[in-house]
Amino acid sequence: MTDPASIHTTVLLHEVVQWLRPRPGGRYMDGTLGMGGHSRLIMETAGENAELCGLDRDEQALALAAERLGPFGDRAHLFHLPFSRFEEALDELGWEGVDGAVLDLGVSSLQLDEAERGFSFIHDGPLDMRMDPGFGQSAKDLVNTLKHGELARIIRVYGEDPMAGKIASAILRARQQEPITRTLQLAEIVRLAYPPKMRHTARNHPATRTFQGLRIAVNREIGELESYLETVMDRLNPGGRLAIISFHSLEDRVVKHAFRDAAKGCVCPPRQPICTCGGIPKLKVLTKKPLLPEEEEMRANPRSRSAKLRVAERLGADGEQA
Structure with a gap:
């Protein structure tokens, strides 16, 4: 089987893992597993007894990821599901929550460069584009x-x-x-x-x-993202972090607004002087502005140029940091 590392360069790899702070015994979810770049480093960094729930719609990518994550044995649980349906995977595993979650909303080189997948306007192939x-x-x-x-x-x-x-x-x-x-x-x-x-x-x-x-x-990408954001915050353990990489201004706007609203908590009309909804903040936004790749990464991987990373942390039930 082809070495995944020779096909696809993972964007903002070290930044994602640094912000997620993987630890021994932690449970982590990669909703866009791809070929396992982020997941492999998360598991390597977390160390002993950490577990992974990885999801992807692309069965070809899942097969490559399974090979790449092979050293972690039965601690890496892979599912052929879109990330909007992550709760099905967590429920099957019996996990109430996770200590960190990542989404990389970009299209992989595996998809772009394979003419038969129909994503490319450079190479001729059937007009498909389905992940x-x-x-x-x-x-x-x-x-x-x-x-x-x-x-x-x-x-x-x-x-x-x-x-x-x-x-x-x-x-x-x-x-x-x-x-x-x-x-x-x-x-x-x-x-x-x-x-x-x-x-x-x-x-x-x-x-x-x-x-x-x-x-x-x-691929209904915006609807998938909105659905995910509506539910994922409630499946983050207190102190758990959510990292999302977007490549499109519309995707980034959806993430930005979802993080902002979850950090605010209150849903009362802006002109109302006193809060009556009792809303409690769920998240603390850790990146005031999206993080961008370094110049060196953009030179080495031109497809990373439009990447933007936003990170937030789940607060406790009382709206305070865990």
């Missing part, structure tokens, strides 16, 4: 069935592309001629939707944002 190829609609389904308005919304909101309307129009015209089934076929449609001057001066491939938007929509 779990056996579940849900593919990108091919979306680009060939969605109406103009919904397709433009996905490209504009999730892809943050100001050309969304023109790109959606170009896709609709093209699919009237023949179905759009290949990644390079879609990439060329998007490229030609850009004015010639913009094509030549663009820093990135014109299809970059469209592919990002479709990937987020196909």
Whole structure:
């Protein structure tokens, strides 16, 4: 089997582990296991009797992670589940809570670089983009069935592309001629939707944002994140820490607001002079601003450039630090 370390470089690896402070006997959860980069260092750092609950939607990544985490034997428990369903895994293990949790919301090199997965606009392959190829609609389904308005919304909101309307129009015209089934076929449609001057001066491939938007929509990434954040705080043990790496401004905003609201506790209207809701803060935000990769990491791994890490700590039942 291919060595995972030769395929994927884990982003903000040491920063995540330093903030999580793994310890002997602790229980840790990696909701986006990937090929086990964060998990392996967490377990190595934690030492004796620490346990891991690792989840991923990608069975190929799970197989590689299982090999990488093999030295930890039955202390590493792996599940083929999206991270939004982490409670199923914890309940199966009989864990009430965890001492640390991490999410790395980026797409792995394993997915991006394998043409058959359909994530890449550089290599030709079937237009898929599903992290779990056996579940849900593919990108091919979306680009060939969605109406103009919904397709433009996905490209504009999730892809943050100001050309969304023109790109959606170009896709609709093209699919009237023949179905759009290949990644390079879609990439060329998007490229030609850009004015010639913009094509030549663009820093990135014109299809970059469209592919990002479709990937987020196909995998319901924002909904998954919101669902996770609604429940994970209640499964952190007092003093347990939650570390989340995002690569998209919309994801980072969701994390930022969830942390802020959980740290505030009170949900009374802002103009109400006295709190009547009795809300107690659940979290202490440890990173006032998101942490970014060092220059050396960004040079070595250009895909890390947009990474942002936010960390928070679970407070006790009385809203005080454990």
